[in-house]
Amino acid sequence: MSLSRTHALYPYGLRRLLGCALLALALVAPPACADDLPQFELTIENHRWRPSELKVPAGTKFKLVVINQDATPEEFESIDLKREKIVMPGGRISVFIGPLAPGSYAFFGDFHQDTAQGRLIAE
Numbered sequence: 001m002s003l004s005r006t007h008a009l010y011p012y013g014l015r016r017l018l019g020c021a022l023l024a025l026a027l028v029a030p031p032a033c034a035d036d037l038p039q040f041e042l043t044i045e046n047h048r049w050r051p052s053e054l055k056v057p058a059g060t061k062f063k064l065v066v067i068n069q070d071a072t073p074e075e076f077e078s079i080d081l082k083r084e085k086i087v088m089p090g091g092r093i094s095v096f097i098g099p100l101a102p103g104s105y106a107f108f109g110d111f112h113q114d115t116a117q118g119r120l121i122a123e
Contacts (some may be wrong), residue, residue: 008040037096038062042076042118044087044109049118058122061098068092075110081120084110098122 038057042064043050056062066076068087076095077084087093098123109116 007056030042037084039065041065041067043067043069044074044116046075047074047109047112047115049107049109049116052118053121054118055121056100056122058102059099064095064097066093066095073111074116076107077110078105078120080105081107083107 020056024115025028034117038060040054040056040062042054044066047070056064066085066087068074068089068091073088075084075086081097081100083095083097085093085095086102097120100120105120107118108119
């Protein structure tokens with residue numbers, strides 16, 4: 001589309017208003033960065049989550065860092081949170097969660113469900 005055609009479609013006043021609105025939005029609402037999110041750690045060791053119960057803030061998006069200290073892979077999985085992600089031996093992953101309503105959210109290690117059980121408590 002040529003510049004002259006753009007000018008014909010959007011009168012000067014409307015272009016100016018849109019430009020000012022975009023500038024105001026950029027100044028008022030800077031983009032959220034993953035580094036700005038609260039961070040919590042969860043470790044799998046001996047096929048058990050540590051801690052097995054983790055308290056997190058309700059109504060806030062957060063980053064969950066999952067660390068695998070076992071010699072075998074594990075999968076962090078939660079039907080309640082609709083998340084699943086494999087963590088390789090000695091590895092770590094990040095899972096972004098929330099914002100959550102207050103309550104209890106179960107998670108488990110999919111490869112060792114008999115022992116790797118845990119719960120996030122949003123309050």
